[in-house]
Amino acid sequence: MLGRLDDELEDSAPERRFIVRRGDGDTLIARLPRPDTDPTRWAVEAEGARRLSVPGFLPVGEVGGGAAELPWCTAPYVPALPLPAALRAHGGPLPGPVVRALGAALARTLATAHAQGVAHAGLSPAAVLLTTDGPRLSCFGAVRAAAPDGVRRSGLPGLDSGSLAPEQAAGGSPAAPGDVYALGAVLAYAATGHTVPEREELPDFLREPVTACLSRDPARRPQAHRLVALEDGPMPLPAPVVVALARQSAGLLAAELPLPADRTAP
Template identity: 35%
Template sequence: MSERLGPYELLSRLGAGGFGEVHLALDAEGRTVAVKVLHPHVAADGLALARLAREVETMRRVGGPHVAEVLDASLEGSRPYLVTRYVQGRPLSAVPVPVAGLGPLASGLADALLAMHESGVVHRDLKPANVMMSEDGPVVIDFGIASALDSLSVTASGAVVGTPGYLAPEILEGGAAGVEADVFSFGATLAFAATGRQPYGQGPASAVAYRVVHHPPDLDGVPDWLAPLLRECLSTDPAARPTAAQICARLGVAPVSHAPQSGPQPSAAAARPRPADDMSTREWRPGAEGHRRSVEESRARHREKVRRRWLIGSGLFVSLLAAAAREPLPEVALFLLAAYALGVVSDAGVALFSRGPHRRARMIVDLASVAGAVGMCFGLAAVFSTFTLALFAGTALVVGIVFLLSA
């Protein structure tokens, strides 16, 4: 049974990370989104939530085809959560490597890096597990969360802020996480995609971290067109690494608009223009009543669409059967038409006494479907032979059964 969290209907658990569980969910308009529910120990950290509240407003400005935009957030209450665009696909860490389409992957990640850095967002935890491989190319998820929640109490509670092997050496040595750290993670992620190996090997986190700081990366097998760029990205000196714009230029990535894509709008208050220095927003969601009405209307429209399709499909099938039986078995043809008409008229009677806003349109559709089925029966019987109609009816029956089973 599905669970509700604010205006969202949680459908299934997609996975979990250091900061929360991710759920596939439906928004008020019936569109799929990803809802990240923060772990209790994170939700109990007031400092972490305050930092995340300040960062979410900036994160919402990041958009583009290669980032999973932040669409909504509720950071108050017992279960704080973030809502992002749902990306259908598998993480880079779970696909066969080396990756065949290395060029599009590199270009897409470079574009995502530029989109984040142009908006003032540092990912802090870019790694293969946070790169979703969709049909439209790579999409970076969870940007900005690790950076915003990097507080002593959260880290002490068990969340690993960053991943050794993809975390920049200056962070491992206690330095600040800037955009240069994301460039290092970009290089390590592409090195894994190009070779199928961790660029700094495997083993205990402490051993991997030591190699990141003191040893060069393993880039054997990286194509010649990419290896020089990755060496610069994986430099231990942050100042020697290229910027996201320079990476895009070297990879030939054309500039694109990084405005957030269309999706569920958090609220009218969040949609209004704000001063650039206004970072006080803590929550973006309409009133509960408005969302409930939207959900009910969306479901009512969906039910009406399904009902009309059923009326049309069943009317066509009944008219075929009745036309095929009209000459050899006229009583059967009459029974089929009468049964269909009785069922549809009963549905029209229910609509007559309902309080729905579209009951008149529903009654008209019901009566029109009965008239259409009767008219089509006589029309088909006048044009086609009994054998042809029986063949059509049998084919329609088989196709209908196959469709129902596949659905």
């Protein structure tokens, strides 16, 4: 293990994510279930993610583990910051053009998944990884990996309660409208720093789409493909976020430097 993808003080991700180096030298993102998640359900979702091909989802390579150990899965490593870490690096909410592009990219990803009959069922600020090539969605199936009774009693482990659609918080099955609700919460978070803002806190361009996404009635929420028009073009990452990504990459290179011949590892 070379480090954590998530801040050590950050406990909002529905799964644990680490940067690791395999014996053959490949660098990967390793994902494991949280201690308060059903590992069997999580393993089923990891295997399901491995079989998917949705641009914008963090791809799953290997899936491992068994009855005697925790399940795990891997993804190719690219420098990435979870959305909460990106806001910390930037010193607050992201600029409007970034939020616009982020919304369009996430809506496009969800629309592709929904067209295949797949709900992400785990979208939250911590599930969004920002990279120089655009956002990637991690934590696939986090809602499905939690027992419905657990969701009703205490909320989904690691998932910001503001990102969970009311029908799912009540134990309902995850579906596309729940993803759209979560998308609204993520965009509200990116623009204001929290997932349940007052309408007046939202920038003008987000008020209508976010309010519609956060409707308590699933039938009143827009379909994801109708939100793609928020912005066209690449996502312009703020300079502090680019610097944080560069530092992560540089730290990884330093961690991978071989020791001199006359020294041994501690």
